[in-house]
Amino acid sequence: MTIVTLRPKLAEQLRPEAERRQTSIEEMVNDWLEDELWEQRNKKIHEEAERYQAMHAQLRAQYADKVIAMHAGEVVDSGDELLAVYLRVRERFGDEPVLITRVGVEAIETYTIRSPRLEAPLP
Amino acid sequence: MTTRYLDLNYVLPMPALTVSIGRVGERPWLGPIEAVVDTGADMTVLPLPLIRRVKAHPVGKGRLRGPWGDAHPVVFFLVELQIQDLRLPGTQVAGDEAGREIILGRNILNKLPLFLDGPQQQTDLLDDATANRLRERRKQA
Numbered sequence: 246m247t248i249v250t251l252r253p254k255l256a257e258q259l260r261p262e263a264e265r266r267q268t269s270i271e272e273m274v275n276d277w278l279e280d281e282l283w284e285q286r287n288k289k290i291h292e293e294a295e296r297y298q299a300m301h302a303q304l305r306a307q308y309a310d311k312v313i314a315m316h317a318g319e320v321v322d323s324g325d326e327l328l329a330v331y332l333r334v335r336e337r338f339g340d341e342p343v344l345i346t347r348v349g350v351e352a353i354e355t356y357t358i359r360s361p362r363l364e365a366p367l368p
Numbered sequence: 369m370t371t372r373y374l375d376l377n378y379v380l381p382m383p384a385l386t387v388s389i390g391r392v393g394e395r396p397w398l399g400p401i402e403a404v405v406d407t408g409a410d411m412t413v414l415p416l417p418l419i420r421r422v423k424a425h426p427v428g429k430g431r432l433r434g435p436w437g438d439a440h441p442v443v444f445f446l447v448e449l450q451i452q453d454l455r456l457p458g459t460q461v462a463g464d465e466a467g468r469e470i471i472l473g474r475n476i477l478n479k480l481p482l483f484l485d486g487p488q489q490q491t492d493l494l495d496d497a498t499a500n501r502l503r504e505r506r507k508q509a
Contacts, residue, residue: 328458
């Protein structure tokens with residue numbers, strides 16, 4: 246465990262929020278930091294997706310319909326099954342954001358939700 | 369296992385199942401939560417706050433298109449799902465920033481033997497024996 250000391254003024258500001266949430270300052274700050282890291286990983290996936298889009302034609306030529314894992318613009322793994330590639334990638338890269346996708350016809354796959362909903366009762 | 373259709377917030381009762389969510393390789397601990405059964409959806413969609421709570425890893429980017437062609441960018445995640453007693457490891461889902469409901473799409477529904485009992489407003493996830501009996505009956509018909 247790493248001990249981080251909060252500035253006293255900051256700790257005082259956090260106390261009422263922790264009480265409102267019925268948790269400790271330590272728990273709350275840990276949750277916030279985890280959320281922040283998760284958000285950062287999401288942002289990096291967008292950047293990786295842009296690199297993937299730019300390289301899609303050449304990747305399609307080499308890996309058509311295979312699953313690839315891309316990290317910093319490099320293909321770091323490939324295979325037939327998404328879950329198998331994912332597990333190998335997690336083993337190697339931990340929580341680092343790695344794009345894992347099947348190299349389909351389109352660089353960005355589109356899925357359809359065909360179910361319109363009524364907002365008012367039927368007449 | 370049977371789940372009652374949802375009738376709050378829907379003009380007509382909606383078939384539903386209960387799901388629990390977790391990170392891949394871990395026990396799905398978040399739930400059970402009611403999820404709508406939507407055979408018109410290509411892909412399963414989860415509200416982003418639920419995905420954030422289990423800290424699922426993002427794996428890619430795509431688009432979701434509505435019935436009239438409007439498309440929205442989404443991030444895909446890999447999660448561990450449990451639908452009633454059935455565990456679905458490494459399921460790809462789309463994260464929805466605005467939505468508040470879980471939509472079970474055909475990437476999951478096509479793996480399940482389901483009985484939608486409209487008149488009784490119950491969704492049943494059939495056990496193997498019942499599903500096999502129905503399959504046999506279909507062969508004989």
